[in-house]
Amino acid sequence: MEDFIFIAAAAGETNTFDFEPSLFHFPSQLYMQNAQGWRWFYALHRKNKRVVASLYLNINREVARSSVQSPFGTIECSNTLPTETLYDFLVFVETSIRALGVREIIIRNPPLHYNSEKEALLQVFLFNLGYSVICAEVGATRFVTNDFALELTRMERRKLTKSKYAGLTYTLLQNENAYEVYNFIYKCRQQKGYSLSMSLDELTRAMTEFPDRYLLFGVFQGDEMIAASVTVRITSSILYIFYADHAQAYDKLSPVVLLVKGIYVYCQQHGITLLDFGTSARNGMPNFGLLNFKHRLGAKASPKLTFAKTLT
DSSP, X not given: OTXXXXXXXXXXXXOEESSOOOGGGOHHHHHHHOSSOEEEEEXXXXXXXXXXXXXXXXXXXXXXXXXXXXXXXXXXXXTTSOHHHHHHHHHHXXXXXXXXXXXXXXXXXXXGGGSHHHHHHHHHHHHHTTOEXXXXXXXXXXXXXXXXXXXXXXXXXXXXXXXHHTTEEEEEEOGGGHHHHHHHHHHHHHXXXXXXXXXXXXXXXXXXXXXXXXXXXXXXXXXXXXXXXXXXXXXXXXEEXXXXXXXXXXXXXXXXXXXXXXXXXXXHHTTOOEEEEEXXXXXXXXXXXXXXXXXXXXXXXXXXXXXXXXXX
16 A cells, blocks of 8 residues: 555546556546546556556536446556555545545446456455445457457358358448448437437547547448448457447348458457447346347357445
8 A cells, every 4th residue: 555645636637547548537538428527536656656546436416426428437457456455445435435425436347358357356346345236237248369250150150151242341431421320320220219329419529539439330232331330449459339230121131240340350450359249238138139149249248237335
């Protein structure tokens, strides 16, 4: 503990990190979720003055949340951070927010596979400190290693072959195609009775703020877009499939398989080692059809837990 200083500050202060923060640890991204209420808690190494652990919380009345709209918000830290320091940091955060009048804290963790060792340790410490799980989701991730088709089931490999014979092609699109991609996915979701969590304005604002973090992919038959995806580069090594869908008229070809292949190949070419397929749920319960489809594409289940604690 004597090697580290724990600090509570206003969100937005700049500092040097001993690890790569995720996109959801950028103050400008946080303020896009909510313009008010953010506080930053971090651990600083005394000698090198680098941040070794970090947590942003949005405080609204008596509730502190690590995520307002983003898929997760959690403690991020150096892989060399001593385990006892991580535990002490959690206690420091709790003590600090209690002094601010907070009576409930909610921490939304990423899928376990983002950093299995650190996330597993964090989960145990949260349980030790009296937190409980208020939401358990099934994430699906695939490590980017060998050829995409090798981990596909026979059924999905046949779909890739069908796509080839049908003349389908995939491509990385430009940011100026955001309107086309968003509206295509929006119409696909409408036909299935689903909605999108972001408006077009919100998406374009995020892409303007972080032009290198939001990547668009499409599958075409000739000039016609038949599948599309919005992905988010969470860190230099993690890509998250935020939205993906295809036109119902092409169900038999299942062009999303080719779409995911295109995304996977992009990961191989750009040093991305983990592809996050997102969670699979409907009305708070597992969407088994979607989850099984992701498994057929080589993804593995990765628990994504949200913790909460009432402070007394």
